[in-house]
Amino acid sequence: MPVIDQLIEKIIDTQNPTCVGLDTIADYLPEDLIAGADTPAAIAERIYAFNQKIIDSVCDIVPAVKIQIACYEMYGAAGIDCFERTANYAKDKGLFVIADGKRNDIGNTAGFYAAAFLGEKATCAVDFLTVNGYLGTDGIQPFVDVCKRNEKGLFALVKTSNPSSGELQDLLLQDGRTVYEYMGGLVEKWGAELVGRYGYSSVGAVVGATHPMQAARLRERFPGMFFLIPGYGAQGGNAGMIRYSFDIRGLGGIVNNSRGVLCAYKKKGGTYYEAARQACIDMQKDLAAVIGRMGK
């Protein structure tokens, strides 16, 4: 079954179109958990312990985690080991794993990244990888090829959540389209052979919660494009802004929350993992109010 169908069914089962962003950095850890860790390996070990507890605490109510690779690369090889173990632990707990790496390169090199994260010999259990399509089709095709072979998926950057995203992405082309719409068209093409039974492709798009007008436009124009939606919470995106990314079945996207979950305990008190679980429950309710019941 295409991985996008598997993810959608898990979203329907949990009635929760969200993922927990494991953008775990040392500053997010409670003091007693990080105290004394003064080497990359020691910090990475503490981060892994933190991630495990978060995963244990939320794995029955959320369908997926999104792991931000930059947070792990900071600690070199020890950090990557922590990333791999986090991914594998989440997978063991039944969660879908989205590796947020925004990888990109020319054809044969893109194939190495595809192998690293989605290949048969990958050292980490990843279901979806984020990619950046600035290099065009031959930089993405190797990822798509591996996805076809291994029931994996991609989310390609289309309209990102950051304040400067419009600088390049909103530029108007001579044919009247914006750069992000053009990129959307490429993504649709890349995913054309990976459309599943819900009408969505395993090659989806990153569309930030913070740009609702653009999201609405993309949803209308590309009905078969599943969205990975960052920017909820700390970055300023809210449920009202996100509703346009979903179709009438309540499907079409998965909303990420990182700091709002990992650091909930700093605002709400309690243990970090109980606060994280409560933040997930609150977010689910917040989204359900605008998306409604997700059904087949």
Add this chain to the structure above:
Amino acid sequence: MPVIDQLIEKIIDTQNPTCVGLDTIADYLPEDLIAGADTPAAIAERIYAFNQKIIDSVCDIVPAVKIQIACYEMYGAAGIDCFERTANYAKDKGLFVIADGKRNDIGNTAGFYAAAFLGEKATCAVDFLTVNGYLGTDGIQPFVDVCKRNEKGLFALVKTSNPSSGELQDLLLQDGRTVYEYMGGLVEKWGAELVGRYGYSSVGAVVGATHPMQAARLRERFPGMFFLIPGYGAQGGNAGMIRYSFDIRGLGGIVNNSRGVLCAYKKKGGTYYEAARQACIDMQKDLAAVIGRMGK
């Protein structure tokens, strides 16, 4: 001294505007060197041994290496350890190290990548990192900030060497510019405060050897932009196509060659490291014929 000035002086000293691309994969290694390596850690160890010999063999005649991170990420944490050791070994041998990762993300996350490769606590000795500016200024500024602090540099993708690069990059905007020219303008802005005594900024651009017309246009439009030039050799770029990237002093770019150096022994015979050195000498002569003497 800005890192771009240091690199330019090394290029002048060696009279060699090239870097050796350590895109090392298992297939490139002589059979006796890779035989029996059947775990990621074992393969990574052999790749490191191969890289060391290559570095030893070329470090007095080339100014820099470009290490393609994808090739190392394939082997997980063991691969990243190999990447770090390769970077550190090259640095110890007096080479400039360009980490080719094409990293990109939103502001605070971009800061983690910047820390990973260019920060005070980075676990690898990297002088320049390649980045992808699709997300706009706030996705690049954290890299620039670290470059300012630590005498490091960047190469941002502008016009890439792959066949599909034109798909997005050559699109015409409503103001008559192409997307790649617009990106060039952003890169110029990002590097404005990092211009050194040769008139070039430590924030440069990736401009493929395979698109000479576009390279000429960028050279004319952005005289302070130093180019990292991939695509020579195996990808079809040659010296005649590259000359337009250089100014009348013979400065302005550094040309990468990966397979043509690492795999020279497969065509020419001899040991892989002697053949690599000869390939570097041949390339230097080939470029000198069109660029002339590089002078201050």
